[in-house]
Amino acid sequence: MPSFVEIAQLGKTYDTPSGPAVIVRDFTLYVDAGEFVCLVGHSGCGKTTVLSILMGLATPTTGGVVIGGREIDGPGTDRGVVFQSATLLPWMTAADNVRLALGQVGAPAGRADDYLAAVGLPGLGSRYPRELSAGMQQRVGIARAFALEPKLLLLDEPFSLLDALTRMELQDELVALWEAKRQTVVMVTHDVDEALLLADRIVMMTSGPAATIGRVLDVPFARPRSREAVLARPDYFWLRDTIVGFLEEQSVA
Ligand SMILES: Nc1ncnc2c1ncn2[C@@H]1O[C@H](COP(=O)(O)OP(=O)(O)OP(=O)(O)O)[C@@H](O)[C@H]1O
Ligand SMILES: [Mg+2]
Incomplete structure (x- = not known):
């Protein structure tokens, strides 16, 4: 059976x-429906480049991406996206930002409050983005992405600008939302512990220029996972060392 997401021989040259700069080459990855994949690699290696092609915001120079049997040729509501900073419409309340997504897919507007409650913002729907902290805005962004009920979620370092405590809370909220529907997820992160908590598979990219997949690691932890259970695993530190070791090798190369 074909995989839900098929990324074949993807390359991007600017x-x-x-002259031409080869940023990513020969990036081939198959992601099964319901799988949670984390993409790690050094800053500037091309993670956002790959993700923006999946989002349909950039076109590949070589290769292509097939999602659910259809080759992508632009952005679509079949994919929910979250960036490093929330990209909310400033003139709309939090609830209206979420309702906009619900409206795009023909879902009942009344669900906005449920999604906001699921990300820890019950009763704050009438606030405007400027009245919310960065962490709260990011929560609304996540609520909006899930409101599309997309089969594929694309997350580009969604928690990297948040403090450690908020980051942990949002990771837990993301897991809870994801456990309910088990959407397919491709998420970029710099945080090795975050990747080990969330991912079924961790895809490590080599450093650019002309970056590609260097190594793929299966995360063998049972689900549903808790932070405590993951940290108590005897193989946790071995897996962590493997990823950190790979990244260290890449910085010397
Ligand atoms: N429009 C563009 N024209 C030329 N080069 C570009 C363009 N967009 C990105 N690049 C280059 O592509 C490389 C990869 O960028 P990208 O944003 O994908 O990296 P990244 O892995 O997401 O980094 P970070 O972890 O810092 O977010 C960088 O060297 C960047 O300078
Ligand atoms: Mg990036």
Whole structure:
């Protein structure tokens, strides 16, 4: 059976004043429906480049992406996206930002409050983005992505600008939302512990230029997972060392 997400021989080259710059090459990855994949790699290696192609915001130079049997040719409501900073519409309340997504897929507007409650913002729907902290805004962004009920979620370092405590809370909320529907997820993160808590598979990218997949690690932890259970696993530190070791090798190369 074909995989839900098929990324085949993906490559991206930018034209620069000093000639073509190969950013990503030969990136091939198959993701099964319901799988949670984390993408890690050094800053500037091309993680966002790969993710923006999946989002339909950038076009590949070589290869292509098939999602649910259909080759993508632009953005669509079949994919929920979350970026590093929340990209809420500032003139709309939190609830209206979520309702907009619900409206795009023909879902009842009344569900906005449920999604906001699920990300820890019950009763705050009438606030405008400027009246919310960065962490709260990011929560609304996650609620909005889930409100599309997308089969695929694409998350680009969604928690990296948040303090450690807020980050942990949002990780738990993300897991709870994901456990309910088990959407397919591709998430970029710099945080090795976050990847080990969330992912079924961790895809490690080599450093650029011309970055590609260097190594793929299966995370053998049972679900549903708790932070405590994951940290208590005897193989946790071995897995962590493997990823950190790979990244260290890449910074020397
Ligand atoms: N439009 C563009 N034109 C030329 N080069 C670009 C363009 N967009 C990105 N790049 C280059 O592509 C490389 C990869 O960028 P990308 O944003 O994908 O990295 P990243 O792995 O997401 O990094 P970070 O972890 O810092 O977010 C960088 O060297 C960047 O300078
Ligand atoms: Mg990036």
